[in-house]
Amino acid sequence: MRMRLIAVVGAGWTGSVAGRLLAEAGFSVEVLEKTGVVGGHSRAETMNGVVYEPNGAHIFHTSNAAVNSFVNAHGLTRPYDHKVLTEVYLSPDDDDRESRLLSWPPQVSELRELPIWPSVERELASLPPQPAGDNFEDYVVSMMGRTLYDLFIKDYTVKQWGRPATELSTRFAPKRVELRHDGHRGLFRDRWQYFPPNGVNEVIESVLSAVAVTLHSEITVDDADDLAQSYDAVIITAALDDFARRPGELEWRGVEMVSRYRPTDDLRGVLTPAYVTNRPSARVPHTRTVETKHATGQQIGGTVVSEEMPGVPRRHYPVLTADGANERRNAELADEIAACFDIPVYFAGRLATYRYINQDEAIADAMAVAERVAADLAG
Ligand SMILES: Cc1cc2nc3c(=O)[nH]c(=O)nc-3n(C[C@H](O)[C@H](O)[C@H](O)COP(=O)(O)OP(=O)(O)OC[C@H]3O[C@@H](n4cnc5c(N)ncnc54)[C@H](O)[C@@H]3O)c2cc1C
Numbered sequence: 001m002r003m004r005l006i007a008v009v010g011a012g013w014t015g016s017v018a019g020r021l022l023a024e025a026g027f028s029v030e031v032l033e034k035t036g037v038v039g040g041h042s043r044a045e046t047m048n049g050v051v052y053e054p055n056g057a058h059i060f061h062t063s064n065a066a067v068n069s070f071v072n073a074h075g076l077t078r079p080y081d082h083k084v085l086t087e088v089y090l091s092p093d094d095d096d097r098e099s100r101l102l103s104w105p106p107q108v109s110e111l112r113e114l115p116i117w118p119s120v121e122r123e124l125a126s127l128p129p130q131p132a133g134d135n136f137e138d139y140v141v142s143m144m145g146r147t148l149y150d151l152f153i154k155d156y157t158v159k160q161w162g163r164p165a166t167e168l169s170t171r172f173a174p175k176r177v178e179l180r181h182d183g184h185r186g187l188f189r190d191r192w193q194y195f196p197p198n199g200v201n202e203v204i205e206s207v208l209s210a211v212a213v214t215l216h217s218e219i220t221v222d223d224a225d226d227l228a229q230s231y232d233a234v235i236i237t238a239a240l241d242d243f244a245r246r247p248g249e250l251e252w253r254g255v256e257m258v259s260r261y262r263p264t265d266d267l268r269g270v271l272t273p274a275y276v277t278n279r280p281s282a283r284v285p286h287t288r289t290v291e292t293k294h295a296t297g298q299q300i301g302g303t304v305v306s307e308e309m310p311g312v313p314r315r316h317y318p319v320l321t322a323d324g325a326n327e328r329r330n331a332e333l334a335d336e337i338a339a340c341f342d343i344p345v346y347f348a349g350r351l352a353t354y355r356y357i358n359q360d361e362a363i364a365d366a367m368a369v370a371e372r373v374a375a376d377l378a379g
Contacts, residue, residue: 003028004377007227009219010237012040013359014349016204017070017366018235018373019211025374029211030231034218034238037201038208041316041350042359044199047261050293051199052304054257055316057276057290058200061190062360068192070363074206080195080295082187086278088151090116096283103185104278105178106144106152120147124179135322136173137165144179153177156280159287160310161253161319169320172356190360195295200359220245221340228342233373237349239315240333249333250354251326254314257290259306267299285309318354330354346373 004027008015011033019031037043042058044051059082062068084104091098102110111120123145133139136157141149157165186193196203219227221244227234236243241250262271275294279286286307293303319326330353338345348369350357357365 004233005030005231006373006377007032007219007231007234008237009234009243010034010040010349010351011038011204011208011213011215012237012349013042013204013362014237014352014366014369015040015235016207016211017363018237018348018370019213020207021367021370022373023211025370027374027377031208031211031213032217032219033213033215036215038213038215039201039204042200042204044201044292047259047304048302049300050261050302050304051197051296051298052257052259052292052306053199053290054259054306056255056257056308057288057292057295058359059188059193059195059295060200060359061188061193062358062363063191064360064364066367067360067363070367071194071203074203076194076196076200076203078194078196080193082193082195082276082295083185083274084187084276084278085274086152086280089281089283090114090151099281101273101277103180104152104187105180106148107180107183107185109183111148116147116151120145123147131173133170135166136168136170139170139173140165140177143173143177148179152278152280154280155282156278156287159280159282159285160317162311167321169322169324171320175356197296197298199292199296219243221337224340225342231343232377233344233346234341235346235348235369235373236337236352237347239351240330240337240347240354242315243352244333244337246333250329251319251321252313252315253310253317253319254312255287255316256309256312256314257306258286258309259304261302261304263302267301269301270294270303271305315351318350318356320356327354344373344376 006027006029008019008031011031019029023029041055085101086104087099131143272289272291278288288308290306348365
């Protein structure tokens with residue numbers, strides 16, 4: 001039987017893993033990537049030799065055993081325990097020297113030590129047994145009370161999403177927001193957590209080592225006929241408004257990491273309190289600072305500190321509004337794109353499926369789509 005040919009659009013985690021698995025299953029795969037590098041959003045770079053993350057902090061964490069075995073096989077094995085700090089001002093009159101560094105998620109054991117604890121305690125005592133609400137603000141207030149919401153969440157959310165939390169969906173709240181009673185300090189509770197010493201690039205390059213990759217190859221719906229002539233199926237991991245050449249059809253929030261190299265006194269020197277420090281206050285425009293050197297443990301003179309500035313026109317975060325309108329539009333775009341092709345089209349990953357997913361979920365998505373493609377083409 002003739003070898004089946006598959007095109008994969010995008011060389012982030014999703015496209016790379018799907019491409020690798022289909023190549024291992026005996027298909028001929030070509031991954032088509034619009035930029036000059038692989039790794040997509042998770043990619044790390046260096047500035048004066050210091051590893052940093054131009055697209056934001058990326059900590060790999062998973063409880064999915066299949067995903068864990070897969071990344072282990074490609075060299076992602078260096079354990080890391082991610083802890084985040086938040087800088088808060090307990091009173092609007094506090095000056096900048098009076099800010100406090102508290103754990104994120106907020107820890108009841110730390111909050112008990114604060115002067116605001118009596119009012120926080122009263123609010124916690126009157127919360128419902130389970131958080132509930134029709135929008136993000138109501139849900140989170142019902143989880144931690146108004147005082148903690150105002151301190152940790154309110155302004156951060158407005159900065160991040162460019163709209164009040166009352167307009168946002170509750171759907172991502174359970175995954176992103178928590179009040180800790182058990183003293184667990186790590187951000188994640190997953191079974192496995194890693195940070196590779198040079199960022200994930202080498203891992204993704206290992207995944208792609210058995211796959212043909214063409215860089216500087218931007219594919220859009222205009223290429224549908226050409227792809228149908230050369231391939232038996234196509235997997236799209238690109239954002240669908242971009243792929244369909246209809247910018248503005250989907251709503252996205254983007255961040256820009258404003259990254260600066262700074263000298264340090266010694267090889268282990270760092271300049272911020274943690275790898276990720278949340279800055280929820282409206283006093284600063286950024287939402288967090290990221291200093292990847294905390295996680296890499298790199299021994300090098302100098303460091304790179306990045307300020308995460310929200311609200312730039314890039315496709316980073318899907319905007320999940322309370323009415324679900326954007327997700328419905330994404331599903332319609334998928335149908336419209338698929339109708340332009342004479343070959344089967346599959347959509348996978350964070351951008352194409354318009355979901356707020358982590359790297360391990362993107363890999364799980366890739367595994368699922370590879371299995372589906374293999375089964376469909378075998379039939
Ligand atoms: C600020 C931020 C922080 C994050 N932090 C974490 C974290 O700590 N831990 C975690 O697990 N996850 C994190 N994530 C999520 C993580 O980035 C994603 O889950 C993962 O990168 C998704 O991979 P992907 O392949 O689906 O998409 P991407 O990585 O976006 O890859 C898509 C690829 O397709 C290419 N492409 C796009 N359009 C086209 C086209 N038309 N033609 C050809 N190529 C195209 C792009 O150049 C890119 O290489 C974070 C995300 C953000 C936004």
